Amino acid sequence: MSGTPVETQGSLSERLFWRFTVLVLVLYALLPVAWLTSLSLKPSGDLTDRHFFPRAISLEHYAAVLTDPQFPAALGNSLGIGLIATGISVALATLAAYAIVRLRFPGRRAVLIGALAVAMFPPIAVIGPLFDLWRLLGLFDTWLGLILPYISLTLPLAIWTIAAFFREIPWELEQAARVDGATRMQAFRLVILPLVAPGVFASAILVFIFAWNDFLFAAALTSTTDSRTVPVAIAFFTGSSRFDQPTGSIAAASVLVTLPVVALVLAFQRRIVAGLTAGAVKG
Known part of the structure; x- marks a missing residue:
């Protein structure tokens, strides 16, 4: 007591x-x-005062950003490139994770190790060769020229995340579906895929955030507003004169770009945490 x-x-x-x-x-x-x-x-x-909170609230910087023609174009580029890269990466990762976890074939562990090695490879090391290759193939300053690197860099993370969910699924469910007459693809699509939906969703959010926030590839592999994304467009903001620093416009654009990501994470934080912690505890 x-x-x-x-x-x-x-x-x-x-x-x-x-x-x-x-x-x-x-x-x-x-x-x-x-x-x-x-x-x-x-x-x-x-802007140059030392007060943390503004003494007077003004929306002039937001108005300047929204009326700047390069910002809406960059916003559309970021959204389109991010969605396409996310869809392809998650679709390939789902199939690859299923094959790695469910099927038995030589080199299965080598595929996982190779995916991990790609994820740990520093992206700055491939910018130079990729720049020359894209200029040669005509992919420089195109959507495809950014989508392909994004898929390559995010695919390993998506595979590892979704594979953790596949390992937790009792495969007797798939066997039961096969006994009832379903093909392997039908069992995968109707039985297994709905069970791994949280992992797929978490991977999709992480891939999209990576593509949305990327600056390195977007800065090196684009040169015009045709495919320039938001992070790079913000870096090209200029003041009204060469003596005027675009601090307010950069801050306003950064807030506008950050808000969708914050809202996405807050709305689906449980799915993200579930996807990242899947397979961490056994019992």
Whole structure:
């Protein structure tokens, strides 16, 4: 009886400690976002002051960004390229993960190791050769020239994420479907695929975020607004004169670009966490 209050007090202090730690980390992570939002709402004359919060709220930078013709074009490029790359990458990763987990063939582990090696390879190392190859093949400054690298770099992550879900599925369900007369493809499409939908969804979100936020490939493999994505378009913002820094416009555009990603993560955070932690615990 005497040990119960001590244990209760200890558990309470531990919970308070972790809540305080999480709060500090969240505030630390949100501080740059808050500062960026504050800059985007300041009038042009107040951008150089030292006040964290704007003394007067102005939407002039948002109006300038939305009326800039290169920003809507870049927004469309980012959305189109991201969706196409996500769809192809997730579709290929789903089939590859099923084959790796369900089928037995020589070199199965080598495929997984190779996918992991590709994921760990530094992207900056391939920019130079890829630039020359794309110029030779006519893929420079095209949607396809960005979609192909995005698929190559995100496919390993998608395979590992979806494969973790496939490992948790009892394969007796597929066998039962086969006994009932379904083909392997029908069993995969009607029985197995709905069960791995959370992993597929989580992978799709991660792939789309990578394609949406990429700056390296978009900056090196594009030169015009035909395929330039939002991160690169923001870097090309200029002030009204050569002495005017486009700080407010860059901040406003960054907030507009960040909002869809934040909303996507907040709306589907449970699916993302489930997809990333699948297979982490057995029992």
